[in-house]
Amino acid sequence: MAKKPGKPNILFMFSDQQRWDTMGCYGQKLPITPNLDRLAKEGTLFRNAYTCQPVCGPARACLQTGKYATEMGVYRNAIRLPENEETLATMLSAAGYEVGYIGKWHLAATQSGKGEADPKSSSGWVLPERRGGYKDYWLAAQILEFTSHGYDGSMWDADMKEVKFKGYRVDCITDFVLEYLRTRTLEKPFFLFLSYLEPHFQNDHKCYEGPNGSKEKWKDYEVPGDLVGTQGDWRENYPDYLGCCNSLDYNFGRIRAELERLGLWDNTFFVYTSDHGSHFKTRNAEYKRACHDACTHIPMIIHGAGFDTGKVVDEMVSLIDLPPTVVTAGGVKPPKTMRGKALQKIASGKVKGWPEEVFMQISESEVGRAIRTKKWTYSVVAPDKDGWADSASDVYVEDYFYDNEADPHQRNNLVKEASLAKVREGLAKTLVKYMVEIGEAKPKIKPAP
Secondary structure (H helix, E strand, O other): OOOOOOOOEEEEEEEOOOOHHHOHHHOOOOOOOHHHHHHHHHOEEEEEEEOOOOOHHHHHHHHHHOOOHHHHOOOOOOOOOOOOOOOHHHHHHHOOOEEEEEEEOOOOOOOOOOOOOOOOOOOOOOOHHHOOOOOOEEEEEOOHHHHEEOOEEEEEEOOOOEEEEEOOHHHHHHHHHHHHHHOOOOOOOEEEEEEOOOOOOEHHHOEOOOOOOHHHHOOOOOOOOOOOOOOOOHHHHHHHHHHHHHHHHHHHHHHHHHHHHOOOHHHEEEEEEEOOOOOOOOOOOOOOOOOOHHHHEOOEEEEOOOOOOOEEEEEEEEHHHHHHHHHHHOOOOOOOOOOOOOOHHHHOOOOOOOOOEEEEEEOOOOOEEEEEEOOEEEEEEOOOOOOOOOOOOOEEEEEEEEEOOOOOOOOOOOOOOHHHHHHHHHHHHHHHHHHHHOOOOOOEEEOOO
């Protein structure tokens, strides 16, 4: 193997629809994530990490560009990432990195509200110009949940040739990752973005698909507080959901062991996070697309290049902070178009002036906006807009308001509590400030009827 490069390799491990509380380092009592829990103790654990958009495609677009979803127009699923966007891959490639992608993409096709398909896309193969700049290595599916199941499926390589796999999906995708690592020359440092589907709901089977035996192995779980006494479908799905998360942890262990065997772990900048969580149909008709912590609070662990200190960060951080963090690790100055802040500032202890809130856009189920502070969750919705057809509104109505300290499971909506009107008024001003800063028209926010 070639000599170790000066710049760190970068490996970004991305799960899909994973709640933060599935992990021991966030309070899970079952041994679901021993490998990632170890990583949290060695690296930096972000206790208050939140998505900026609780929908798959938009969250991915935000992560690849550092912009909010409406800034690029990718405000819902089935809108492709514009080809002229500067991305993690294009920036790091220009800085001398080999850039590769394995797994779920979800950013290559545009579909109208009437269901017309994009003629230059499929659920599987992705045209080179629609890969967000990942030009050196590609093994992915545009919508992996449509081209695979828990134990079988296909992805497509750089030449758009189908690559079939058989076995548990997380294990098989990790096999491809290990093969990638073993075949690097390291003439350049690598940036590999690894996007798993688990623990995402398997659409056509209408359930979560953990490894065989998950229902029995993980049946003795403690019910998360937000789910206690609710309907939803968590009773039949939660053991398999935990099984998915345990498989991700096991396969992270495989990846780390291979990096250590190759002598690369100590020079690898590693990120683990998810696009959003799951409320198991307790807040709306499906699993996400809401302001509640169950689908907005995400796991986030970073290790290497200044983050290997065993630190626990309590500041509010967002998925939108990861793009500037990743390019900074690669020696690239984040462009002004990136809305987040590089988390290296927190790792170094320089946290003066860090934002006290996370801003979120919500689409598809609604046209919504929200902010989350340590104490408050405040959400507004546009009652006359279509969450699929409309990206924003000039009028919103207060929708949800929670005191997260008194009500950590967000069971008591205070949106009509008269004694807190002034608090809501202040949060509304902060929310509007974020909306205007990213190019939205200044809206009117009305109190809940």
